[in-house]
Amino acid sequence: MTTRIESAFAFSPRRVAAMMLRYWYLLRSSWPRLVELVYWPMVQMITWGFLQFYVVQNAGFFARAAGTLIGAVLLWDILFRGQLGFSISFLEEMWSRNIGNLMMSPLRPFEFIIALMVMSMVRLLIGVIPVTLLAFLFFGFNLYGLGLALVAFFINLMLTSWAVGIFVSGLVLRNGLGAENFAWSIMFLFMPLTCVYYPVTTLPVWLQPLAWLLPPTYVFEGMRALLIEHTFHPNLMIDALGLNVLFFAGGSFGFLKLLQSARRHGSLMQTGE
């Protein structure tokens, strides 16, 4: 038996691996959890795919912009499911009343966050990869045809989803499961403002600056430019990355402040279903 004295900033890959293993065991033990990962993205893609199929046959513009709706749906799912995957893994600790065990263990908050980020990626890939293949089979839309641009879109969307997930986890930690609804609904606040299905110019002029403050707006604009004009705008991705750094720093700072507040209010011992 060995025990080591460590500082607050010591990083342990083994502790991160322990948390990932914990979530992997959980996923493996529950087939409804696995099915749920694929179910909603698939339903969404099929619904919007048929809608696109219909408008392509009836509108000249959309005939030129083939794939924008399905592309938007799939990219939106990366953003939404990325955040949800992060938040659900965190909520599992609250539902099972395990958060006190974790907070009392040597696990550092940033190690916990890294494990949640990796698991959100794993959950996302389990859910989205089969759906992208179905999109190709059903509607001939090849998401992977976006090439390197897809990598830039993916990185930016994941960073936003994690930043929001981290902040929401802090809210739940501080306020208990009464704040759980934020985890399910907060991303929908982004939906109209990030212009998932329409260009930013559709918004009223006074609302457009607010839209440009959100990193996903740049991704959805970039996706439309790529599919409609066949042009990739790297500057959009760089701007999104800059904003994402601010979002991520803000989310992490918020989480740490809410954790401090939870310690002050004694919430860490009183969380549960």
Add this chain to the structure above:
Amino acid sequence: MPASPAIDVERLVKIYKNVRAVDAVSFSIARGSITGLLGGNGAGKTTTIAMIMGLTTPTSGRVTVLGAEMPRQRYRVLQRMNFESPYVEMPMRLTVRQNLTVFGMLYGVADLADRIAELVGALDLTDLLDRPTGKLSAGQKTRVSLAKSLINAPDLLLLDEPTASLDPDTADWVRGHLDRYRRDRHATVLLASHNMAEVERLCERVIIMKRGRIEDDDTPARLLARYGRRTLEEVFLDVARGGGEAREAAQ
């Protein structure tokens, strides 16, 4: 030079809104000792333990654990501590083996498979290892929680109602195991309970709390003598009903 105490609590206060949950509590706990923290519901036992563990920040006062100030320096000592409490549970869907593996990794336990085998043998968990933790009976879950709390062979073990909701036989078995562990490892144990028989059997020293304050603090034998009672339960009732006046009357 005498060894520093395992736990040193100095004028500890915790106020939640307008409620003083813990009110200027001070005590030291010697290394290798087993101490009972007694008190009724709302006496401040759990809040005191939460502050010792670094889970709750004190409003004022100071807590030092194994030489580290809590919660500021908690990462220096968390690997050498562990706890069990009815306020937390282990993930229900994970099997006993999976839970012990995850917590063993979190605590940086070397030779984890051997340590799990050792605990499983000592706590009679062999037949339960591959069952989901949520499917176990209350007594079995308690044994699993105890295994988790011992996974890192802690120098300091904090136990909050470790035998609550257990049948007398299992509760007795758990107490025996805790006592053996403490003696074998020279570990320090702080036990919060309102089970007087448990405290009387296990503890060398008893701290009685009431309404966030320490009402009395002594060995069980001296408490019995001072209050002129035969059991700690009677002492506890005296304190609960009369507080300091009961002790003065007894003296």
